Amino acid sequence: xxxxxxxxKSLLMEFNRSxxxxxxxxxxxxxxxxxxxxxxxxxxxxxxxxxxxxMGAAETAFSExxxxxxxxxxxxxxxxxxxAIGAGENAILVTMASSDAAxxxxxxxxxxxxxxxxxxxx
Amino acid sequence: MALKVNIPLVDEAVCEGFKLGASTLIISKPFTxxxxxxxxLAYNWMEDGNTVIYLTNNKRPDxxxxxSLRYGxxxxxxxxxxxLKFVDAYTGFMGIKSEEDYFVNNPHDLSExxxxxVKAVSDVGNRALVIIDSLSTMVDYFSDRVLERIEEWGRxxxxxxxxxxxxxxxxxxxxxxxxxxxxxxxxxxxxSPIEKGVVLSxxxxxxxxxxxxxxxxxxxxxxxxxxGMRIYVPKILVTGPYHAGKTTVVHALSTRAVSVQRRETxxxxxxxxLDYKGFHADLFGTIGQERFDPILEQLGGETLGxxxxxxxxxxxxxxxxxxxxxxAKVYGLPIVVFxxxxxxxxxxxxxxxxxxMKLPEDVPVVGTVATKKINIHEGVEELLKLxxxxxxxKT
Numbered sequence: 001x002x003x004x005x006x007x008x009k010s011l012l013m014e015f016n017r018s019x020x021x022x023x024x025x026x027x028x029x030x031x032x033x034x035x036x037x038x039x040x041x042x043x044x045x046x047x048x049x050x051x052x053x054x055m056g057a058a059e060t061a062f063s064e065x066x067x068x069x070x071x072x073x074x075x076x077x078x079x080x081x082x083x084a085i086g087a088g089e090n091a092i093l094v095t096m097a098s099s100d101a102a103x104x105x106x107x108x109x110x111x112x113x114x115x116x117x118x119x120x121x122x
Numbered sequence: 123m124a125l126k127v128n129i130p131l132v133d134e135a136v137c138e139g140f141k142l143g144a145s146t147l148i149i150s151k152p153f154t155x156x157x158x159x160x161x162x163l164a165y166n167w168m169e170d171g172n173t174v175i176y177l178t179n180n181k182r183p184d185x186x187x188x189x190s191l192r193y194g195x196x197x198x199x200x201x202x203x204x205x206l207k208f209v210d211a212y213t214g215f216m217g218i219k220s221e222e223d224y225f226v227n228n229p230h231d232l233s234e235x236x237x238x239x240v241k242a243v244s245d246v247g248n249r250a251l252v253i254i255d256s257l258s259t260m261v262d263y264f265s266d267r268v269l270e271r272i273e274e275w276g277r278x279x280x281x282x283x284x285x286x287x288x289x290x291x292x293x294x295x296x297x298x299x300x301x302x303x304x305x306x307x308x309x310x311x312x313x314s315p316i317e318k319g320v321v322l323s324x325x326x327x328x329x330x331x332x333x334x335x336x337x338x339x340x341x342x343x344x345x346x347x348x349x350g351m352r353i354y355v356p357k358i359l360v361t362g363p364y365h366a367g368k369t370t371v372v373h374a375l376s377t378r379a380v381s382v383q384r385r386e387t388x389x390x391x392x393x394x395x396l397d398y399k400g401f402h403a404d405l406f407g408t409i410g411q412e413r414f415d416p417i418l419e420q421l422g423g424e425t426l427g428x429x430x431x432x433x434x435x436x437x438x439x440x441x442x443x444x445x446x447x448x449x450a451k452v453y454g455l456p457i458v459v460f461x462x463x464x465x466x467x468x469x470x471x472x473x474x475x476x477x478x479m480k481l482p483e484d485v486p487v488v489g490t491v492a493t494k495k496i497n498i499h500e501g502v503e504e505l506l507k508l509x510x511x512x513x514x515x516k517t
Contacts, residue, residue: 003153005315005322030423031391031406032356034322045404046380049393053382053417057390060416 007120008035011113015095019109020102022080024095026087026117027051034091034121051094055084072110074103085110088118125251125285126166127159129353129400131510132326135339139309139331142249143279145272145286147257147307151314154324155345156289158193159313160253161186162350163287165195168205173250175242177209179229179259183222186255194348209242211235232264236271240278248283257288257303258295266299272306308333316342323354340513344402352402355426355509360392361418361446362431363439364410367462368392370492371431372407375502381407389414391421398499401506405429408450412442415449422450427509428457429501432479434469434489440479456508458501459487465494 012024016037025036025044031052036044054073062070072085077099083106084094093114097106125140126133133140140146140163150156164174178186186208190197200206211229213220224242226235243250252275254260260268272288279286290303304310310330316323328339344354360368369392373379376394383389392407406425408418428450432443447453461475470478472487481487486508488501 003315006153008322028424030357030421032404032424043378043380043395045395046378046393049391049404049406050380050382052420053391056417056420060420063416 004120005035008117009037011116011120012037015109015113019095019097019106021095021097021106024093025051027092027094028090029055029086029092047094051084051092055086055092072107083107083110085114087114088121091117091121093117123170123172123249125163125287126170127162127351127400128166129351131341131353131400131513132328132339135328135336136309136311136331140285142283142285144308144332145276145279145288145306146309146311147288147290147303149290149292149304149310149312151292154313154315156291156313157186157189157255158345159311159326159351160255160287160289161190161193161195161197164206164251164253165190165197165350167251168197168200171205173205173207173246174200175207175209175239175246175250175252177211177235177239177252177254179211179215179235180256182212183208183210183220192347193345193350195350207242207246209239211238230263232260232267232271235260236274239275243278243282243284250282250284252279252284252286253289254286255289256291258291258293261290261295261299261303265296266302269299269302269306272303276306304330313343323356326351326353341510346397346402349397349402352397353400353510355401355403355506357425358396358403358405358427358429358505359422359425359450359452360405360407360429360431361450361452362410362460363433363436363442363446366410366431366433366439366443367460367492368407368410368431371429371460371462371490371498372405374492374495374498376405379405387411390417396502398502399506403506408446415446418446418450422452425450425452425455427505428452428455429460429505430457431460431462431492432475434461434463434471434475435466437470437475437478440475444479456505456511457485458505458508459485460490460492460498460501461487462490462492464489464496465491 023038026034027048031049033048058070058073075082087093208222209224210220210222211226214229312327323342326343341353372392372394377397379394381392394405396403461472472489476487486504490497
């Protein structure tokens with residue numbers, strides 16, 4: 001088990017390939033980076049912190065509206081889209097894909113990989 | 123004269139050990155990098171005007187030059203000054219001629235490796251740092267025959283005023299042999315991964331200093347590029363009431379910071395990297411207004427220390443400050459209070475702030491002016507002292 005880090009990293013790489021994503025990361029719900037496969041020059045820790053805040057804000061908005069649980073956050077930009085979903089109790093899986101990537105495929109793969117991550121992180 | 127990592131906490135813990143005429147064994151787990159640590163010691167040593175002899179048996183010398191440059195250490199300038207000498211015991215494995223002055227034709231021959239190394243030492247003269255990268259590769263090839271050589275090199279170290287640094291990756295080696303290697307070393311530093319909850323990180327553990335086993339100094343570390351090894355604090359929470367100066371504090375302390383702001387007010391999070399005296403910390407600045415408190419609760423998790431920023435001119439906000447600590451569930455963690463805006467008329471002195479907030483005696487309150495960066499680094503130093511209190515054998 002000494003290399004959970006390595007396992008998660010290769011899992012994320014595989015995820016990027018299968019979902020056609022540019023980048024992905026696993027972060028704790030309180031904003032600390034667990035593992036990431038991001039392009040050079042991106043501040044992974046800052047990205048992790050912002051992802052958790054985004055997710056937290058969405059969940060808070062939902063609970064204020066008494067609208068049940070927030071399942072995922074999707075942000076669509078002019079060049080990319082970002083999708084974040086919960087992966088187990090403590091982690092969030094976040095991914096970035098080009099704006100014309102198939103959202104259905106991404107969501108499907110995210111769910112699948114979220115389950116795997118859940119198992120690895122216990 | 124001693125080797126330095128330039129992380130004061132670590133240097134203090136091993137200062138007596140990292141001297142000349144001694145040896146250090148760096149044990150690392152597979153997948154935990156130890157070579158950058160050796161580069162860092164080597165670079166600081168050469169910066170101080172000294173010489174390094176670097177024996178490599180697992181990569182080409184030019185890879186070492188390239189590798190170290192990625193951390194911001196330019197070894198080539200020392201090479202030009204003849205203060206970095208490679209003993210190339212790697213190229214020979216491939217049957218290619220090396221361009222290095224000290225070249226082992228047949229790296230499978232331990233006595234040739236020894237001869238070339240000893241030649242390099244006697245040419246270079248005294249007071250050199252000798253790096254053996256790696257001892258594990260040597261053990262792979264020569265198994266326990268290595269022990270005799272280590273003993274001889276130990277004597278050479280005393281005779282010639284050397285410090286010998288052995289890099290050892292802990293693959294499946296014979297336990298008895300490992301014990302003997304550990305016995306032979308004057309100092310032992312271990313690098314190993316930890317998994318605490320879902321946070322994965324590496325630890326640096328100083329186990330033996332100056333021939334004596336010590337109560338281990340254990341600190342979380344990471345490598346930053348450029349810069350090298352730092353003690354890593356994944357989360358310091360910067361919190362406090364609305365308009366106290368939290369964002370200014372995060373930005374003033376950070377080498378790089380990002381904020382989600384609407385006009386002058388933070389609406390999501392300030393985030394920054396602090397790089398200070400061998401520490402690397404990620405700073406999480408929260409939002410002040412009460413309506414954002416649910417996010418505050420969420421961001422409080424996994425915090426190792428807290429900077430509570432308050433506006434010293436506004437005592438009516440003090441109860442809110444204490445309330446925020448409770449909401450973020452960080453009350454009781456190491457904390458330092460920044461009594462900010464000390465330059466404004468009507469600012470209460472730190473002692474008065476402490477009294478009004480009814481803070482425990484051991485909570486440091488530092489008078490700061492974040493806009494002018496006054497006292498903020500001193501404040502962080504207080505916090506880091508609290509976080510790492512008791513990690514070292516010495517206090």
